[in-house]
Amino acid sequence: xxxxxxxxxxxxxxxxxxxxxxxxxxxxxxxxxxxxxxxxxxxxxxxxxxxxxxxxxxxxxxxxxxxxxxxxxxxxxxxxxxxxxxxxxxxxxxxxxxxxxxxxxxxxxxxxxxxxxxxxx
Numbered sequence: 236x237x238x239x240x241x242x243x244x245x246x247x248x249x250x251x252x253x254x255x256x257x258x259x260x261x262x263x264x265x266x267x268x269x270x271x272x273x274x275x276x277x278x279x280x281x282x283x284x285x286x287x288x289x290x291x292x293x294x295x296x297x298x299x300x301x302x303x304x305x306x307x308x309x310x311x312x313x314x315x316x317x318x319x320x321x322x323x324x325x326x327x328x329x330x331x332x333x334x335x336x337x338x339x340x341x342x343x344x345x346x347x348x349x350x351x352x353x354x355x356x
Contacts, residue, residue: 242269243344247322249273254281261315265322327351 247270251262259274259281266272316335323329323340328347330339 242267243341244322245269246326247271251275257314261318323347 244265247265249262249265249270249272251258251272251274253259253262254276262272262274313333316333319335319340320329320331323343326344326347327350328343330343332339
């Protein structure tokens with residue numbers, strides 16, 4: 236689905252071959268940052284994605300579990316950090332610290348764009 240915004244990942248196209256929960260959840264996040272996500276699934280759909288009528292009544296709550304090793308909570312799973320690192324490598328930049336923050340990712344993208352603009356001058 237093409238993105239209508241100009242987010243930090245607007246120039247990125249992701250081929251989503253994932254199922255169940257974590258894969259589609261991760262590609263949804265990348266889409267929220269502007270990437271174009273192309274979802275590929277079986278003809279009968281993603282078997283683990285429940286329809287709204289299949290869900291029980293839900294009570295929404297919030298529980299914050301700060302981690303001693305991360306200032307703002309639990310550090311991102313290594314798989315997500317590695318996926319972001321791989322995506323950034325494709326544009327010539329990297330982030331090698333965890334916990335990984337949006338500010339670090341945006342700074343790396345800005346640095347890469349600034350370097351490319353300077354090289355073209």
